[in-house]
Amino acid sequence: MSFEREALAAAVAAHGPVVRVLVAATAGSAPRDAGTAMLVWAGGQSGTIGGGALEHEAVTAARDMLAAGRRAAQRRLPLGPALKQCCGGAVTLVWERFEEASLPDALPFARPLGPAGAQPGAVAAKARAMRPGAAPALVEGWLVEAAPPLRRPLWVWGAGHVGRAIVSVMAPMPGLSITWIDLAPDCFPDSVPEGVTAIPAAAPAALMPRAPRDADHLILTRSHDLDLELCHAALGRGFASCGLIGSATKWARFRSRLSALGHSSASISCIACPIGDTTLGRDPQAIAVGVAAALLRGGNERMTRDRAG
Template structure:
């Protein structure tokens, strides 16, 4: 993943000097992919680069940097020989110390890992050509990082048990901007994650036209009539994918009613119902795990569909 400027700025504001530990490259089997990062400060940390001996070594080195005031470091760690981990591959880590004066202005960016000098032409070319979300690159003594990937919108309709479970699972995932809608403010929990926008609305279906057409939707309200109105609005508006909570019986009735409202069978079939992986059970957390798995694989259209067609 790309440099999270907001998280880095918040950590520096809260803790002063912070070291970012980045997985810059991997070879063979490794616990996390290039671009994975964590933040370390004097008495705490956030994120993970895979845990175990690798993370312990990384955190120790980061705190040594904080104590010594060093700006950057780079090291290739063979996981088996050096750390006695079973992965068998190797990880190249980059440590960068940031304080308020050293915060980067934007990404994409290129930074020398040693004494500052003119940017090599090879680095400038890579910086221009890197696609958003691409893995970082170590090139001619410089670290090159891409702009973040486009954020994919997820609209969650309903803040009941399943809605809360899904938001709690999806909110920490990178690359998601979540809009959460229910009837009134007291429907939502007291604590809302930072990347979640909670919107109380007396007529939620009227908000459908505000959703990006590339959004994923999850319709999870307590009211079947409202669920139907939201499905009807979604089919008119357009979406990347749409999932509806319910049973095969509910979906059969909804298909009939949506057909009576003028929607074609092909269009109606773009809505997935039930959602998640039915083999995991009906517990809200189990549904949330199945839904998250489907979304990470590309969208609600990947969800199990135990329904009449």
């Protein structure tokens, strides 16, 4: 978890003053991890810190802060005694009011939660040592937050029914950078999810060298010939994971053809086919859920190798 400046800046631009509610620390069982944040403005909110009663309390306090014009507040909440929740742990919440002028210029972002004072050496040292994606730190009355981690690249090849379902499921996931490729602009839906880069390309495989070598790939075009060309290109480029839509029969033919193209059995086995979880069914949304679960658990080593389909 880390400070998402772009999302905060967009909310401020759209709604004016915004209170950011941060789970700064947790003890014992808690609904969300330290670093989780949500944004609250006069007429709405985005994100969630979880917990039902905890979130209700946090939003109420945030709206009170907006009305009163206060800048920051901090509170430790025992979830059982204070909110009658069963988690049994405690969370430390920080509320901060942001306007355009108070957005951080750089990350990591260190600031005092009370009256401003000289920055202690321990705070400066913590900020220097904080890696992207690190949990927030409370140090001598100061809050220090890291820059976001590098987004994990996901390249989706094909904008048919399954491609659309997968992008719809994966786009809201934090920490992903999705690139979506198909043959022409009219292959894509009228509205592409926010944060997804859609690229029409008459020769999709020519884009493979642009993909990061640590990208996850999902190959699900309308053409078996194009699927094969993309698998061949992906094996030549390298990847974190690669999944191919298809049946056991399709994969057997692809293995033979990829072998004829010069790829070793070990390399070819790095491609997962079929993808998803066949126990969930073959509906595009069911495939998308299975693929998303596999990717969240670590990549194609988790993708099903059920050859029965």
